[in-house]
Amino acid sequence: MPDGRAEHFPGPIHQPPLAANVDAIQPGVHAEHAGHPKLQHHFDDMEQQVEASTLGMWVFLVTEIMFFGGLFMAYLVYRWANPTGFQEASNHLNVTWGAVNTAVLICSSLTMALAVRAAQTSAPARTQVGWIVATMVLGAAFLGVKVIEYADKFAHHLVPGPNFVWEGHYPAAAEIFYSLYFCMTGLHALHMIIGLGIMAVIAIMAWRGQFDSHYYTPVEVSGLYWHFVDIVWIFLFPLLYLIGYHYH
Amino acid sequence: MSGHVAPKSLYYLIFLALMIGTGLTVLVARFDLGPLNNIVMLSVACVKALLVILFFMHVRWSSRLTWVVAGSGFFWLLILFSITMADYMSRGWVPGTLR
Numbered sequence: 468m469p470d471g472r473a474e475h476f477p478g479p480i481h482q483p484p485l486a487a488n489v490d491a492i493q494p495g496v497h498a499e500h501a502g503h504p505k506l507q508h509h510f511d512d513m514e515q516q517v518e519a520s521t522l523g524m525w526v527f528l529v530t531e532i533m534f535f536g537g538l539f540m541a542y543l544v545y546r547w548a549n550p551t552g553f554q555e556a557s558n559h560l561n562v563t564w565g566a567v568n569t570a571v572l573i574c575s576s577l578t579m580a581l582a583v584r585a586a587q588t589s590a591p592a593r594t595q596v597g598w599i600v601a602t603m604v605l606g607a608a609f610l611g612v613k614v615i616e617y618a619d620k621f622a623h624h625l626v627p628g629p630n631f632v633w634e635g636h637y638p639a640a641a642e643i644f645y646s647l648y649f650c651m652t653g654l655h656a657l658h659m660i661i662g663l664g665i666m667a668v669i670a671i672m673a674w675r676g677q678f679d680s681h682y683y684t685p686v687e688v689s690g691l692y693w694h695f696v697d698i699v700w701i702f703l704f705p706l707l708y709l710i711g712y713h714y715h
Numbered sequence: 716m717s718g719h720v721a722p723k724s725l726y727y728l729i730f731l732a733l734m735i736g737t738g739l740t741v742l743v744a745r746f747d748l749g750p751l752n753n754i755v756m757l758s759v760a761c762v763k764a765l766l767v768i769l770f771f772m773h774v775r776w777s778s779r780l781t782w783v784v785a786g787s788g789f790f791w792l793l794i795l796f797s798i799t800m801a802d803y804m805s806r807g808w809v810p811g812t813l814r
Contacts (some may be wrong), residue, residue, distance in 0.1 A: 521781060522781055522784060525784045528785070528788065532789065532792055533791060536792045537795075539796075540795055540796060543800065544803055548803075562741065566741050570734065570737060576771055577726060579771070580726050580771045581723070581726060584723065584726070587718055588720060683718075690771075690772070691772055694767050697767060698767050698768070701760050701763045701764055701767070702764070705744070705756040705759075709740065709756060712745055713746055713747040713748075
């Protein structure tokens with residue numbers, strides 16, 4: 468047998484396994500695994516399936532690390548070239564809003580971890596949905612604060628371009644700093660918006676009772692994404708908001 | 716199924732540690748400690764990231780392969796930073812080589 472399916476048949480084969488007969492054979496293959504309805508036929512068991520999904524997500528997150536890594540690299544080079552200019556520019560960011568947003572994101576990571584745990588422990592659908600919605604509310608609050616901050620930057624001519632105005636000693640360095648600020652926080656905010664979309668889908672799936680202790684891979688994998696976005700902010704907050712704080 | 720279920724108390728403990736770390740970063744940033752400012756803020760950020768990765772992202776209970784893949788991302792990032800900065804920082808060390 469070219470595809471090796473014959474080994475699942477204990478008795479003699481009555482029909483040649485033509486392509487048209489594959490559907491007829493499939494149930495037997497599944498019975499062999501005695502699997503969960505969510506088990507895809509190319510995995511041996513649920514454990515291998517969740518392992519493959521988690522690993523695949525981590526490979527994606529590694530590409531994300533390199534994606535943001537390029538921006539952190541640019542930050543490092545320009546800050547190394549303009550250390551004082553960057554501190555002066557950083558001073559115009561609102562540390563209170565930045566700290567509030569850090570706390571909001573850490574809270575959302577906690578509710579996300581509890582959402583995954585609720586699915587892991589076969590908690591009722593409303594409990595699972597509750598934690599996911601709490602995560603979404605906190606994510607939206609983060610973006611709301613970001614809107615306030617961005618609006619403030621536009622109002623004070625701190626957006627790089629022809630209308631950029633800097634009263635301090637290092638206008639060129641400040642413009643580079645604010646370019647990096649908008650690129651890094653903008654890319655991060657985009658990830659938050661995508662994360663909210665993912666969580667909306669997960670919330671609907673949870674509401675339909677699709678997750679329990681046997682199958683919760685989508686919640687787990689989306690959680691990995693959400694926590695990753697939180698980690699990016701954990702580095703963005705001190706590097707952007709706090710480097711000139713002691714001059715206050 | 717597999718999938719280690721961590722106790723809720725552990726998650727609350729990690730949450731508390733992350734909040735304290737944030738407070739510590741803001742507090743230390745208020746004082747001018749010279750180069751120590753950067754060292755403290757980045758050390759705290761790395762510890763916070765590690766806590767999130769190990770516990771919230773379940774890597775603590777994941778397979779060795781997941782450890783290697785997750786670690787590889789940060790390892791390549793380190794290569795990116797170190798080789799690029801080795802270039803920028805060493806420019807002009809040999810007289811007459813800068814431009």
